[in-house]
Amino acid sequence: MLKTQSLCVYKQKPAIVTAIGEKIAISLADGGDARVRMKDIELLHEGPLSSFDKLEDGAQVIDVREVWELCLAEYGAADKKLSLRDLAELAYGTFTPAAAWAAYTLLYEGIYFDGPVSAIRPRPAADVEATEQKKNEKHIDSTKRADFIKRLHSGEIDIEADAQYFQDIAALALGKAVKSRSLREAGIEETPYAAYRLLLGTGYWKPSFNPHPCRYGVSLLSADTPIHAPPEEERIDLTSLPAFAIDNEWSDDPDDALFFEPDGGGGGTLYIHVSDPAASVRHGTEADNEALARGVTFYAPESISRMITPDALPVFALGLSETSPALTFKLGIRPDCTIRDIDIFRSTVRVSRLTYANADNDERIAPLIALAAGNLEKRLNLGATLIEFPDVRVTVNGEQVEIVPQEDYVSTSAVRECMLLAGEAAARWALERRLPFPYIMQEPGDIPSTIYEGLAGSYQLRRCMRPRSLSTKPGLHWGLGLDAYSQVTSPLRRYTDLLAHQQIRAVLRGEPPLDEETLLLKLGAAERATVAAVRADRATALHWKLVYLLDKQDSVWDAVMLEKSSARAVMFIPALGMEIACALNRGQKDLLPNDSAKLKLKSVKLAESAANFVFD
Numbered sequence: 001m002l003k004t005q006s007l008c009v010y011k012q013k014p015a016i017v018t019a020i021g022e023k024i025a026i027s028l029a030d031g032g033d034a035r036v037r038m039k040d041i042e043l044l045h046e047g048p049l050s051s052f053d054k055l056e057d058g059a060q061v062i063d064v065r066e067v068w069e070l071c072l073a074e075y076g077a078a079d080k081k082l083s084l085r086d087l088a089e090l091a092y093g094t095f096t097p098a099a100a101w102a103a104y105t106l107l108y109e110g111i112y113f114d115g116p117v118s119a120i121r122p123r124p125a126a127d128v129e130a131t132e133q134k135k136n137e138k139h140i141d142s143t144k145r146a147d148f149i150k151r152l153h154s155g156e157i158d159i160e161a162d163a164q165y166f167q168d169i170a171a172l173a174l175g176k177a178v179k180s181r182s183l184r185e186a187g188i189e190e191t192p193y194a195a196y197r198l199l200l201g202t203g204y205w206k207p208s209f210n211p212h213p214c215r216y217g218v219s220l221l222s223a224d225t226p227i228h229a230p231p232e233e234e235r236i237d238l239t240s241l242p243a244f245a246i247d248n249e250w251s252d253d254p255d256d257a258l259f260f261e262p263d264g265g266g267g268g269t270l271y272i273h274v275s276d277p278a279a280s281v282r283h284g285t286e287a288d289n290e291a292l293a294r295g296v297t298f299y300a301p302e303s304i305s306r307m308i309t310p311d312a313l314p315v316f317a318l319g320l321s322e323t324s325p326a327l328t329f330k331l332g333i334r335p336d337c338t339i340r341d342i343d344i345f346r347s348t349v350r351v352s353r354l355t356y357a358n359a360d361n362d363e364r365i366a367p368l369i370a371l372a373a374g375n376l377e378k379r380l381n382l383g384a385t386l387i388e389f390p391d392v393r394v395t396v397n398g399e400q401v402e403i404v405p406q407e408d409y410v411s412t413s414a415v416r417e418c419m420l421l422a423g424e425a426a427a428r429w430a431l432e433r434r435l436p437f438p439y440i441m442q443e444p445g446d447i448p449s450t451i452y453e454g455l456a457g458s459y460q461l462r463r464c465m466r467p468r469s470l471s472t473k474p475g476l477h478w479g480l481g482l483d484a485y486s487q488v489t490s491p492l493r494r495y496t497d498l499l500a501h502q503q504i505r506a507v508l509r510g511e512p513p514l515d516e517e518t519l520l521l522k523l524g525a526a527e528r529a530t531v532a533a534v535r536a537d538r539a540t541a542l543h544w545k546l547v548y549l550l551d552k553q554d555s556v557w558d559a560v561m562l563e564k565s566s567a568r569a570v571m572f573i574p575a576l577g578m579e580i581a582c583a584l585n586r587g588q589k590d591l592l593p594n595d596s597a598k599l600k601l602k603s604v605k606l607a608e609s610a611a612n613f614v615f616d
Contacts, residue, residue, distance in 0.1 A: 005048035007055075007097040008041040010034070012108060014101055015041065016049055042117060044084060045100035055101045067091045068112035071122040081119040111135070149186045157202045166204045169195045173205075175215040196607040207547050207606055208399050210302060212539035216532040218298050222306035225287040229315060230279040230325045233509075238328065239350040242364060243273050245319045246415050249355045250393075253297070253306070255492040257318045257326070257351040258418050260367045266335030270371065272422040273326040273349045274489050277308055277316045278501035283514060288498075292522060295529025297493040300540050301396040308492055316492060319351035327501055329422045329488070337374040342425045344504055359411035369410055372417035379420070384481030385445075385465070387458045392577035394544045401548040403576060419489045420480060426500060427484035431474055436516040437503055438496045438523055440485050441475035442468045455572055456593035459562040470496065470523045472516045495526040542609055545576055549604050549611055556616050559599045561591050571599060571613070580613045588615050 002008070002024070006017045010026060015034075019025035023035040029052045049055075067090060075082055088095045088103035107113045107120055111131050115121045123131075148165040151157055159166075171177035173195035183190045188198065192215070199205040213220055241261075245254035255275040262268040281287045291307045298305045308316075318324045328347040332340035359365045380386065391406045423440075430437035445464035451457045465479060474484035491498040499522060506513035514522070549555075562579065563570040569588065571580045582599065584591075591597060598616035605611070 001046060002038075002043055003046055003048075005050060006043060007045040007047055007049045007100060008043050009104060010036060010041045014044075014052060014055060016047075016052070044104055044117065045095070045097045047097060049097040055098050062091050064091075064106060064112055067106075068122055068128065071113070072125065075122055081115065081121050084117040084120065087113065087120055145182070145185065148182070152182075152186050152198075152202070155202075157204075159202070159204055163204075166199065166202075169199060170204070173199055174211050175217075193607050200606060206399075207550055208396075210300070210540055210543050212543055213298065213300065213305075213536045216536035216539070218305070218533050218536040219294070220298070220300065220303050220305050222304070223287070223290045223294065223309045225290045225309060227277070227280050227287050227309055227312040227315075230276065233279070233346060235325065235346045235348045236328070238271070238273070238326075238347045239323055241271065241349070243271065243318075243349045243351045244359070244365065244368075245351050245353045246356060246359045246365070246411055247353070249357075252317075253313055253492050254318045254320070254351070254353060255316075256415075256419065256422075256489045257349060258368055258415070260333075260371050260418075262367050267333045267340070268367070268371070270331040270333050270418065270421060272329040272331070272418055272489065273318060273324075273347065273351070274329065274422070274501070275316045275318055275492050276325045276327045276346065276501070277312065277491050278327070278498055278505050279325060279346075280312075281308065281498065281502075283502055288502075291495050291498060292525055293529060294533070295495050295526050296533045298533050298537065300537070301394045301401075301544050306492075307495060307498075313492075318349065319353040323348050323350050327504065329425055331421060331425050333371065333421075337371065337378045339421065339425055339428070342429045344426070344429055344508070346505075346508065354411075356409035356411045356415075357407070359414075360409050365411060365414065368418065369414045372414035375417040375421060376413065379481040382481035383478070385461050385479045387461050387465075389455065389458055389462075389572075390574045390577065392575070394541060394548075396544060401544050403545065403548055405575060405577075419487075420482070420485075422489050423485050423487050424482050426488040426504070427474055427482075427486045430486070430500075430503070431484055433507060435503055435507060435513055436472045436519045437474075438486055438500050438519070439471050439474045440468055440477060440487060441471060442466055442477045442479050444476075444478040452593050454594045455560050456562050459570070459572075470527055472519050472523070495530070496523065499523070499526065539609065542578075543606070545578055546604050546606050546609065546611055549576075549601060550606070552601055553603065555601050557599050557601070557613070559597050559613075561593050561595050561597060564591065564593060571597065573599065573613075578611070580611065582613055582615060585615065 002017060002020065004017050004019060008015050008017060014029050015026040017024060018027050024038060024041060025035050027033050070090065071082060084100060084103050085095045088099040091103060092099040112123055112128055113120050114123055145165060148162050165182050168177060168180045169182050172180040172190065173192050175192060180190050180195060183195060188194055200207065242259050243257040245257040247254055257273040259271040260268055294307045297307045314320050326347045326349045328345055330343040334340050354362060393404050393406055395402045427439055443466045445466050447464055448460055451460055476483055477485040486500055487494060487497050488500045491501050503513045557573045557575060559571040559573045561569050562572050567584060569582050569584050571582050573580060599613040600616040601611060602614055603612045
């Protein structure tokens with residue numbers, strides 16, 4: 001029966017009843033008071049108990065396991081239960097408030113006893129042994145973890161033996177967790193950067209380990225969903241026409257091929273053949289969903305993770321087999337490089353592969369190069385913006401990093417302009433059919449009144465560029481100088497291109513295309529995945545450049561000034577393809593944008609993704 005000075009339990013803590021009314025007044029062990037409902041407390045002993053200090057009296061140390069064994073022998077049957085009083089008297093030989101609280105503590109620990117205070121049962125032997133083992137393992141782990149923290153501070157780490165305690169640190173550094181028990185117990189800030197620094201400093205990660213794809217949720221493994229061969233369907237045989245897939249010498253997934261047939265009057269017919277994975281990868285299939293989740297094929301210096309299984313490349317990549325299925329964009333081109341007519345159809349093509357270097361000196365490519373020059377001039381007259389920056393290629397072979405500046409080929413511009421013509425044509429074709437389509441737009445930027453020549457001018461223009469946007473409605477792409485534009489020439493590498501092909505093919509098959517709402521949902525998902533991949537790509541490229549520079553302290557590099565303020569300058573190092581912010585001192589005050597200067601490398605901070613250069 002509940003009385004004043006009775007011992008009860010409230011939120012698993014002891015409480016003493018001080019008054020009984022509509023609500024129960026209780027005092028708490030921490031010195032506080034509360035008014036609670038009867039159902040919020042549980043009576044342990046009628047008392048009297050005047051002070052919490054008395055709970056420490058009479059509750060001597062006992063052999064809990066021995067008590068449990070006695071209880072198991074007497075109350076082990078399923079229908080036999082103990083009261084709290086039974087347990088207290090068996091364990092402590094009395095039933096005082098102190099003994100009652102001690103017995104409740106045994107029950108609450110849940111190792112040897114369980115159930116409510118009125119019907120306590122000894123836990124089965126197998127359950128007790130499992131709990132004891134788990135408790136012992138936890139104690140051992142705590143001891144080992146404490147030893148690990150000591151070694152962490154002393155720098156005497158054993159990578160192999162301590163690997164399990166680095167896992168939560170690595171998870172934080174990789175963006176898979178937001179906290180780290182090991183860092184917290186070591187008194188180290190729980191941030192990805194602090195975790196990364198520690199992992200590098202202890203040698204758990206080598207500098208060559210690239211954490212950035214994982215941080216952005218990008219897999220370094222290719223898609224593995226099988227893709228069946230293209231179905232039997234009508235295709236126009238274009239194998240008698242030349243077709244050239246022009247790309248870098250290291251490319252192994254060509255997805256477009258070109259041929260321009262001049263008409264003698266300044267115009268002609270442009271054939272843009274594009275790989276046709278949409279013949280097999282249809283909306284909603286497993287392969288389609290996997291490609292959508294990735295957004296793009298991710299090209300890292302150390303590996304390539306493909307949007308579509310590599311097993312499909314021999315069939316769909318152009319020029320890897322004697323003939324290839326393609327989706328052909330046949331464009332009639334006027335002398336002023338505007339598009340006269342557009343035909344899109346399924347085809348079979350025979351493709352020859354050329355590198356940019358070879359294409360520049362191949363007379364068969366000369367008409368394409370002339371067409372590209374005319375189309376670029378047309379776009380510039382329409383307000384297009386041309387930004388040209390030197391680029392480098394970063395390659396990784398084991399621990400060895402190589403950075404090679406990329407040559408500027410005329411055929412590179414030819415391929416680019418033909419891809420833009422294909423995108424312009426596809427947008428017009430879709431618009432004429434009121435087809436929901438993935439259009440790409442860009443709002444006008446705020447162009448400075450004065451534009452520098454050279455790299456500094458390209459930097460100015462790039463800085464004022466607005467981000468692109470995707471929509472199912474056409475709109476201006478300001479940077480390209482096009483009223484309507486889409487991308488359709490890389491369905492092996494970009495999901496939005498594959499999506500455009502699925503819409504085109506639905507029309508060609510006479511089937512309903514995706515409605516606008518469904519298309520928007522897929523565009524949004526693809527764009528989120530693509531943005532993550534782009535950020536991972538930038539961080540990855542910088543990572544490997546910094547790894548390359550780790551052993552090059554005090555090396556001197558040629559640089560070009562891009563921008564200047566009163567205290568700092570943005571410099572570009574062509575040999576590295578890196579933009580660097582440097583503090584200006586008195587000796588550089590007279591430097592102007594596009595001026596050359598020497599920079600000295602002072603330090604590399606891999607965890608912070610930063611290199612410190614100073615003027616030499």
